Amino acid sequence: MAATETPRLVAERARAATVQVAAAETSTKNAVLGRMAALLLDHCDELVAANRKDREAAKAHGTTGALLERLVFDRDKVLSCVKSLGLIAGLPDPVGGISQVQRTLNGLMAGRMRVPLGVILMVYEARPHVTVNGGAFAMKSGNAIILRGGSEARECNGLLGRLWSEALANEGLPKDAVQVVSFGHDAVGELLRLDDLIDLVIPRGGKGLIRAVTKQSSIPVIKHFSGVCHVYVGEQADTQKALDIVLDSKLLMPAVCNAAETVLVDASMRHWLPQLVAALGNNGVEVRGGPVVCEDVPGTRPATEEDWGTEYLDLIYSVKVVDGLDAAIEHMSKYGSGHTDVIVTENYSQAQRFLRRVDSAVVLVNASTMFCDGATLGMGAEIGISTDKLHARGPMGLQELTSYKHVIWGEGQVMGDTNAWKKAEGTGRT
Amino acid sequence: MAATETPRLVAERARAATVQVAAAETSTKNAVLGRMAALLLDHCDELVAANRKDREAAKAHGTTGALLERLVFDRDKVLSCVKSLGLIAGLPDPVGGISQVQRTLNGLMAGRMRVPLGVILMVYEARPHVTVNGGAFAMKSGNAIILRGGSEARECNGLLGRLWSEALANEGLPKDAVQVVSFGHDAVGELLRLDDLIDLVIPRGGKGLIRAVTKQSSIPVIKHFSGVCHVYVGEQADTQKALDIVLDSKLLMPAVCNAAETVLVDASMRHWLPQLVAALGNNGVEVRGGPVVCEDVPGTRPATEEDWGTEYLDLIYSVKVVDGLDAAIEHMSKYGSGHTDVIVTENYSQAQRFLRRVDSAVVLVNASTMFCDGATLGMGAEIGISTDKLHARGPMGLQELTSYKHVIWGEGQVMGDTNAWKKAEGTGRT
Numbered sequence: 001m002a003a004t005e006t007p008r009l010v011a012e013r014a015r016a017a018t019v020q021v022a023a024a025e026t027s028t029k030n031a032v033l034g035r036m037a038a039l040l041l042d043h044c045d046e047l048v049a050a051n052r053k054d055r056e057a058a059k060a061h062g063t064t065g066a067l068l069e070r071l072v073f074d075r076d077k078v079l080s081c082v083k084s085l086g087l088i089a090g091l092p093d094p095v096g097g098i099s100q101v102q103r104t105l106n107g108l109m110a111g112r113m114r115v116p117l118g119v120i121l122m123v124y125e126a127r128p129h130v131t132v133n134g135g136a137f138a139m140k141s142g143n144a145i146i147l148r149g150g151s152e153a154r155e156c157n158g159l160l161g162r163l164w165s166e167a168l169a170n171e172g173l174p175k176d177a178v179q180v181v182s183f184g185h186d187a188v189g190e191l192l193r194l195d196d197l198i199d200l201v202i203p204r205g206g207k208g209l210i211r212a213v214t215k216q217s218s219i220p221v222i223k224h225f226s227g228v229c230h231v232y233v234g235e236q237a238d239t240q241k242a243l244d245i246v247l248d249s250k251l252l253m254p255a256v257c258n259a260a261e262t263v264l265v266d267a268s269m270r271h272w273l274p275q276l277v278a279a280l281g282n283n284g285v286e287v288r289g290g291p292v293v294c295e296d297v298p299g300t301r302p303a304t305e306e307d308w309g310t311e312y313l314d315l316i317y318s319v320k321v322v323d324g325l326d327a328a329i330e331h332m333s334k335y336g337s338g339h340t341d342v343i344v345t346e347n348y349s350q351a352q353r354f355l356r357r358v359d360s361a362v363v364l365v366n367a368s369t370m371f372c373d374g375a376t377l378g379m380g381a382e383i384g385i386s387t388d389k390l391h392a393r394g395p396m397g398l399q400e401l402t403s404y405k406h407v408i409w410g411e412g413q414v415m416g417d418t419n420a421w422k423k424a425e426g427t428g429r430t
Numbered sequence: 431m432a433a434t435e436t437p438r439l440v441a442e443r444a445r446a447a448t449v450q451v452a453a454a455e456t457s458t459k460n461a462v463l464g465r466m467a468a469l470l471l472d473h474c475d476e477l478v479a480a481n482r483k484d485r486e487a488a489k490a491h492g493t494t495g496a497l498l499e500r501l502v503f504d505r506d507k508v509l510s511c512v513k514s515l516g517l518i519a520g521l522p523d524p525v526g527g528i529s530q531v532q533r534t535l536n537g538l539m540a541g542r543m544r545v546p547l548g549v550i551l552m553v554y555e556a557r558p559h560v561t562v563n564g565g566a567f568a569m570k571s572g573n574a575i576i577l578r579g580g581s582e583a584r585e586c587n588g589l590l591g592r593l594w595s596e597a598l599a600n601e602g603l604p605k606d607a608v609q610v611v612s613f614g615h616d617a618v619g620e621l622l623r624l625d626d627l628i629d630l631v632i633p634r635g636g637k638g639l640i641r642a643v644t645k646q647s648s649i650p651v652i653k654h655f656s657g658v659c660h661v662y663v664g665e666q667a668d669t670q671k672a673l674d675i676v677l678d679s680k681l682l683m684p685a686v687c688n689a690a691e692t693v694l695v696d697a698s699m700r701h702w703l704p705q706l707v708a709a710l711g712n713n714g715v716e717v718r719g720g721p722v723v724c725e726d727v728p729g730t731r732p733a734t735e736e737d738w739g740t741e742y743l744d745l746i747y748s749v750k751v752v753d754g755l756d757a758a759i760e761h762m763s764k765y766g767s768g769h770t771d772v773i774v775t776e777n778y779s780q781a782q783r784f785l786r787r788v789d790s791a792v793v794l795v796n797a798s799t800m801f802c803d804g805a806t807l808g809m810g811a812e813i814g815i816s817t818d819k820l821h822a823r824g825p826m827g828l829q830e831l832t833s834y835k836h837v838i839w840g841e842g843q844v845m846g847d848t849n850a851w852k853k854a855e856g857t858g859r860t
Contacts, residue, residue, distance in 0.1 A: 022789075023786075023787065096786065100808075102808050104801075104806050104807075104808070105806075106801065106806065108797055108801060108806065110801075110806065110807055110808065113785070113786075115789065115819075117819055117820070118819065199819055199820070200820060214648075215648075218644075218645075220650060220818075220820045238842065240842075241842035244842060244844045244848050244851075245842065245844055247844075247846075247848075247851045248844035248845055248846050248848070249844075251846065251851065252844075252845055252846040279851070279852070282852040283851055283852055351839075355543070355837050355839075356453075356526065356543075357453065359452075359545065359835070360835060361835055361836060362835065362836040362838065363835055363836070363837050363838070364837075364838040364839075364840060365838070365839050365840055366839075366840040366841055366842050366843070367536075367538055367838055367839075367840025367841075367842070367843045367844075368840075368843065368844040368845055368846075370844070370845040370846070371534075371536065371538060371540075371838060371840070371843070371845065372836075376534050376535075376536065376538065376540065376838075377534075377540055377836055378530075378532055378534070378540065388650075389545075389547055389548065389629055389833035390547070390629070390630060390650050390820065390821045390833065391820045391821040393833055393834055393835060393836070394835070394836045395836075403819035403820065403823055404823055405789070405790060405791060405792065405793055405823060405824070406791060406792040406793070406802075406807055406823070406824045406825075407785050407793050407794075408792065408793070408794040408795070408797055408801060408806075409781075409785075409794075409795050409796075409797075410794060410795055410796040410797025410798075410801070411671075411796055411797075412668065412670075412671035412674060412675070412796050412797070413796070413797045413798065413801070414674045414675060414677075414678035414679075414682075414797075414798040414800070415678055415682055415798055415800040415801065416678050416681065416682040416800070418674050418677075418678070421674075421677045421681065421709070421713055422709070422712040422713055
């Protein structure tokens with residue numbers, strides 16, 4: 001990146017690139033993805049070396065734990081990126097499809113055509129694979145993207161940015177369609193106010209990052225806040241299903257946002273508490289219980305008020321007995337984050353009420369929270385999970401990076417009375 | 431409104447009302463609309479008198495012209511509101527429908543259920559009928575709404591607010607579902623920062639209002655900026671259709687946002703310029719022409735650079751000759767507002783390219799710009815026209831005031847391997 005680079009210049013170049021990338025054929029976009037995959041393989045050793053440099057510098061700066069772990073971009077990560085590129089290339093192109101076509105009263109044909117949003121800005125921490133996936137999602141959906149990864153990943157991201165340029169140029173698309181920048185905080189703040197050039201901001205990272213981006217941005221932001229997810233074991237629950245779902249929703253990937261944090265047990269299922277707590281203990285899950293749980297299962301660590309709103313991202317479950325469906329929903333709306341919530345029940349009416357009334361991005365009956373997932377929901381893959389309600393909710397796939405325009409085919413229709421106009425007078429015609 | 435009223439209290443009450451209004455049956459919501467219509471008729475004289483008071487006060491403050499005209503709420507306006515309420519009651523309920531249901535690989539059934547957004551804030555000028563329509567749209571789509579009209583309409587809006595309360599209470603819904611407030615600028619600024627309580631802001635009014643709202647708001651805003659709309663008379667245009675469309679797009683309602691402001695005439699249609707200019711003149715439309723127009727039709731007033739980006743909202747057309755479709759699109763993207771644009775042509779390929787390439791909310795072939803309209807586009811009615819791309823684009827109907835949630839019906843599915851878990855150990859079962 002040149003020393004004279006400014007946020008506005010970067011955004012202007014992205015905006016200019018939108019015309020070509022929006023009009024690009026599916027085959028061209030897929031060719032870019034294929035080329036990028038080949039380049040990743042060709043440059044695998046360099047990428048791994050650049051990442052090692054990044055990690056050493058990060059360690060020298062005192063970075064440890066999860067952040068350092070998310071920074072890892074080894075051969076396996078490169079191969080997983082290559083696989084993702086293939087997967088995204090294989091997804092249907094969301095651009096140009098027309099839906100909801102209807103014949104209007106006036107005899108017009110009117111429908112909605114999917115179009116790219118324009119310029120997307122992603123601000124994220126560590127995770128160099130986002131530099132590959134974010135670029136690929138934007139490309140395939142016909143958008144230009146500005147990728148601003150964390151300074152911890154500067155070397156590796158810089159190299160990935162050069163590979164994107166090469167992949168794009170190779171297929172005749174403007175290299176500014178995918179730009180990787182390493183701007184500092186002030187320059188990022190400036191980017192976030194370029195609402196004349198950038199259409200959407202997607203922050204990915206911790207709450208601090210998301211709050212800072214949302215606060216500074218004058219561009220619409222799609223946020224992904226915490227996932228305090230619940231499994232409600234309701235009336236007439238099948239205990240075998242309940243146990244499978246409670247365990248799967250935690251054990252499979254405890255650190256992801258759609259891992260469950262709280263089990264709400266209906267009062268009618270109170271007899272099942274000892275079995276639940278024992279099974280959790282046997283699988284290494286710490287239990288923090290409400291008063292009834294502590295009473296029925298002596299030795300259980302009592303949950304504090306804070307526990308109910310905590311996203312543990314760890315092998316810990318808070319467990320509470322609630323008095324019926326309404327109490328369960330009240331608990332979720334008070335402490336939850338509207339992310340992913342499950343009911344386990346064999347009672348038809350309870351299942352229907354839960355689906356209708358719970359105000360979360362993903363609501364499930366008798367299935368694990370792990371199914372809050374782009375692949376399961378038919379998107380093939382996901383670029384993030386929105387906890388917002390506007391534009392996109394829950395897992396976001398290619399379609400969620402598009403907008404639409406109304407297209408109308410007419411045959412000369414007008415709304416007013418053509419006889420009222422003096423059309424030909426004085427024109428030589430009569 | 432009590433003296434102790436604060437923006438936060440109003441918003442908290444709206445938020446509390448969302449639970450009931452979101453779950454309300456269609457018949458209940460329609461009954462509220464019917465009740466409101468009856469109340470408007472019962473209180474017609476009072477409303478007209480309150481409006482007279484508002485207008486006298488406005489005149490005394492020096493208000494004139496369009497603003498004063500938009501303030502009028504006479505018997506005809508009341509009756510037109512009654513009609514709108516009936517129309518909105520007759521539209522399908524957008525809430526609770528499920529679409530895109532599919533069977534997933536795991537045997538789950540997954541779909542998207544339409545849900546209300548939550549709390550909407552409308553900030554608008556004059557126009558008391560927005561106090562009726564805005565409330566009706568919010569109600570029918572299961573949202574709570576805070577209506578902040580202009581101070582010029584204070585008396586009339588205050589009365590309409592009391593009628594909304596009565597209509598809601600009468601059907602057992604919380605009266606806070608529709609709240610009419612007359613906060614001053616500082617308090618509106620405070621409302622616009624309550625992003626924990628309000629989900630969407632819709633400003634309606636002049637550019638100044640929209641910019642001020644957008645600048646202050648930390649809540650997502652759906653904007654409706656100016657409509658600089660074009661009619662491009664392209665290659666092989668049918669001149670009869672072209673004339674009808676050019677005239678209709680201006681004469682029918684010159685002051686609406688989707689009235690056209692510029693006619694772009696393809697160079698191949700240059701011979702038609704004298705007829706076009708004469709017809710416009712005969713219908714009282716002033717023409718401001720580009721160089722070629724002024725050359726071919728002597729006496730035409732030359733257009734300035736400023737003309738091409740101006741929304742006249744008046745009987746004025748700027749007219750320019752462009753060299754082909756690409757030049758037309760370039761002109762539109764430079765000077766237009768991405769609102770509504772038309773091509774008139776009998777050439778199939780040109781029509782297809784125009785539809786695909788023009789980046790506007792509504793793109794038409796051989797039809798008047800007047801068809802950028804909620805009723806035409808199957809929405810029954812519209813609450814506004816979005817020139818944004820996120821969430822909603824073009825005319826916004828009931829569905830555009832909703833979001834969705836993913837709903838998943840399972841039969842006990844989990845993602846991981848259930849045999850890996852120590853489920854029954856130590857529980858007394860084996």
